[in-house]
Structure formats: C-alpha cells, structure tokens
Amino acid sequence: MEFNDCSIVLRLGGFRESDLWVHLLSPSRGVFSAFAFGGSKSRRRFSGCLDLFNEVRFHIKSGRGSYLALQEGVLLKGPSRLRHDWRRLGVAANCALFVESFCKGPEGAEKTHALFADLLNCLETDAPISAFLPMFFRARLAFEQGYALDPDFCSFCGASLADSHAHRPGQKNPTVLPVNAQGLLCGGCAGKIRADVRRFPLGRGGLAILRALIRTPVSAWGRMPEDENSQKECAMATEAFLQYNIGSAAGKFLRN
Ligand SMILES: [Zn+2]
Incomplete structure (x- = not known):
C-alpha cells in the first residue's frame, strides 16, 4: 500500500x-x-x-x-522561532508528548492536528507565552475530545456561575471543581459536598481563563488575562480534572 x-x-x-x-x-x-x-x-x-x-x-x-x-x-x-527559542521549543515538545500519549488512531485526529498546528502558530508569534500554556493546551485538547467542562453553569443545580460570584449578596464560597465530579459547582452546591473530597476553587479570574481556553483559538491565548494567580487557579483545577478523568494517560504524562 x-x-x-x-x-x-x-x-x-x-x-x-x-x-x-x-x-x-x-x-x-x-x-x-x-x-x-x-x-x-x-x-x-x-x-x-x-x-x-x-x-x-x-x-x-x-x-x-x-x-x-x-x-x-x-x-x-516549518517553524523558525522555535529553532532558536529553547523555552518555546520546550513548550512545543511538552505538548507534543501529551498529543502522543492521548491521541492514538484517527478518532478526533483532525481536531487534534488543527489544535497542535495552531499552538505552533502561537509559539511563532511575538505574543507573550503563559507559564501555564502546556497545561492549558492539555485541557483544551481533552475538552475537544469529549471531557468537556461547562464554565457557565453549576453542574448540579444549573445556577449561573457568574451569578454565584457577582450577583448574590453574601455569597462567600467560590465556584469549585471537585475532582470526583463531572463539572463545576456553584458556591451553594460546593458547601454540600463531602469535606474529604479534593476541590479546586475558581474565582472570577480563574473562570475567565477557563472560558478563554475553551472558546478562543490557541493563537489568541497571548491575549488571555495576565493575572498569574487566576491562571494558576485554572491550571491546577484543569490538571486535577484531567488526572481524574483520563487517569493513566494523563498521569503518565503529568509525572514527567
Ligand atoms: Zn449549584
């Protein structure tokens, strides 16, 4: 053949x-x-x-x-900037390893190829590169392959997550992503989960990053909100979500 x-x-x-x-x-x-x-x-x-x-x-x-x-x-x-920018080359190599471990066979291949090509385009530009870019890329790839998170509504009660931060007087609990659940929980529902369940809080900034990484092309991520704490919050939550849902494939990668 x-x-x-x-x-x-x-x-x-x-x-x-x-x-x-x-x-x-x-x-x-x-x-x-x-x-x-x-x-x-x-x-x-x-x-x-x-x-x-x-x-x-x-x-x-x-x-x-x-x-x-x-x-x-x-x-x-072919890339040109990556040939002499070792930091960006490292990001590409890091993301390529995840693509290799996660995407075997033709299923979802077109999307994965387009996403990785877009990452390479992003790394070729002068746009600033977030320290969390490999984590955001892994999350985006997993979301596109079916491990989706809804960044707008509580997965338990359906309340708007924007409301849980902005519009409820006295709402102190942030949105959280519990690692054993399929989605985000609003502050109200988060208070009802068992105390021993690991959870990752997402403030308004963290949610904004999550929305950007789900909805905007990788090549536009240079314009993500720069607040490093919010980026970290989002990266920690999505990594835990991946590890719980994808298990050994992500685990093998995450240990590197
Ligand atoms: Zn809820």
Missing part, C-alpha cells in the same frame, strides 16, 4: 547508521510511527523535512511487516 499524508513531525530519532524513526501527527490518521531509511543522509528525498514540528507531505509505503516507510517528503511549513 502506498499513500500521501500531510503530517507534523512530533518526535524523531536515529537508529543504525543513517536511518530515522519518526512520530507524526496526521489529520486523518492521528499519531503514527514510520521509518525514514537513509533519512539522516538523503538530502534529495527528504530535503529539510525531517526536523521537529515541520509540516510535511510524505509519500509513504507499507513495509513487509506492519511498519510504514517514508519514501520522500516535501516541506510545507
């Missing part, structure tokens, strides 16, 4: 003298592995293609076993 595929290079490494293994993210196949035999030497077949976070149109052939072999590639797009 032979086919063409436009994919992003997520990770690659060498084996034997001149061969490479490559992990790719394709909008139709999700994450998959392939070999580039002679890839570290062949400039003609892979000119400038085999580098991290390049988007490449590959011609691919099934080998005799179940492996795939890259035959040749045409570079469609």
Whole structure:
C-alpha cells in the first residue's frame, strides 16, 4: 500500500547508521510511527523535512511487516522561532508528548492536528507565552475530545456561575471543581459536598481563563488575562480534572 499524508513531525530519532524513526501527527490518521531509511543522509528525498514540528507531505509505503516507510517528503511549513527559542521549543515538545500519549488512531485526529498546528502558530508569534500554556493546551485538547467542562453553569443545580460570584449578596464560597465530579459547582452546591473530597476553587479570574481556553483559538491565548494567580487557579483545577478523568494517560504524562 502506498499513500500521501500531510503530517507534523512530533518526535524523531536515529537508529543504525543513517536511518530515522519518526512520530507524526496526521489529520486523518492521528499519531503514527514510520521509518525514514537513509533519512539522516538523503538530502534529495527528504530535503529539510525531517526536523521537529515541520509540516510535511510524505509519500509513504507499507513495509513487509506492519511498519510504514517514508519514501520522500516535501516541506510545507516549518517553524523558525522555535529553532532558536529553547523555552518555546520546550513548550512545543511538552505538548507534543501529551498529543502522543492521548491521541492514538484517527478518532478526533483532525481536531487534534488543527489544535497542535495552531499552538505552533502561537509559539511563532511575538505574543507573550503563559507559564501555564502546556497545561492549558492539555485541557483544551481533552475538552475537544469529549471531557468537556461547562464554565457557565453549576453542574448540579444549573445556577449561573457568574451569578454565584457577582450577583448574590453574601455569597462567600467560590465556584469549585471537585475532582470526583463531572463539572463545576456553584458556591451553594460546593458547601454540600463531602469535606474529604479534593476541590479546586475558581474565582472570577480563574473562570475567565477557563472560558478563554475553551472558546478562543490557541493563537489568541497571548491575549488571555495576565493575572498569574487566576491562571494558576485554572491550571491546577484543569490538571486535577484531567488526572481524574483520563487517569493513566494523563498521569503518565503529568509525572514527567
Ligand atoms: Zn449549584
């Protein structure tokens, strides 16, 4: 079998003298592995293609076993800032690891590919990068793959979460995300959960960040509210939510 595929290079490494293994993210196949035999030497077949976070149109052939072999590639797009900005490269590599552990196979691949491509665009711009960007990216990816959180209404009583902060005189309890629940709880409902359940408070700032990370493109996250405490609040809550709901896949990643 032979086919063409436009994919992003997520990770690659060498084996034997001149061969490479490559992990790719394709909008139709999700994450998959392939070999580039002679890839570290062949400039003609892979000119400038085999580098991290390049988007490449590959011609691919099934080998005799179940492996795939890259035959040749045409570079469609490659990062430039990431090549010399180690901090941003680290963010991309961090997010790529989560994509690899979380998105196997074609289900949801198109969205994941678009999200990761948007992250790469974001990292190429001059927009400031939040220290919590990898956490926000993981949360967004999980939300898009079905682990959604409603940032507007209490998951138990349906009250508006904006009301629970702004419009109820004497409302002292913030919205919380209990780790054993499927959604956010308003201050009133939060007071009724068992005392031993871990919970993460989200003030108005934290909720605003949560809404931004659910509803705005990654490339617009440079314009997120800059309040670091609110960003931290949101990141802590979403990480705990992921760990509880995704379990070992996120856990494996989160230990890194
Ligand atoms: Zn409620």
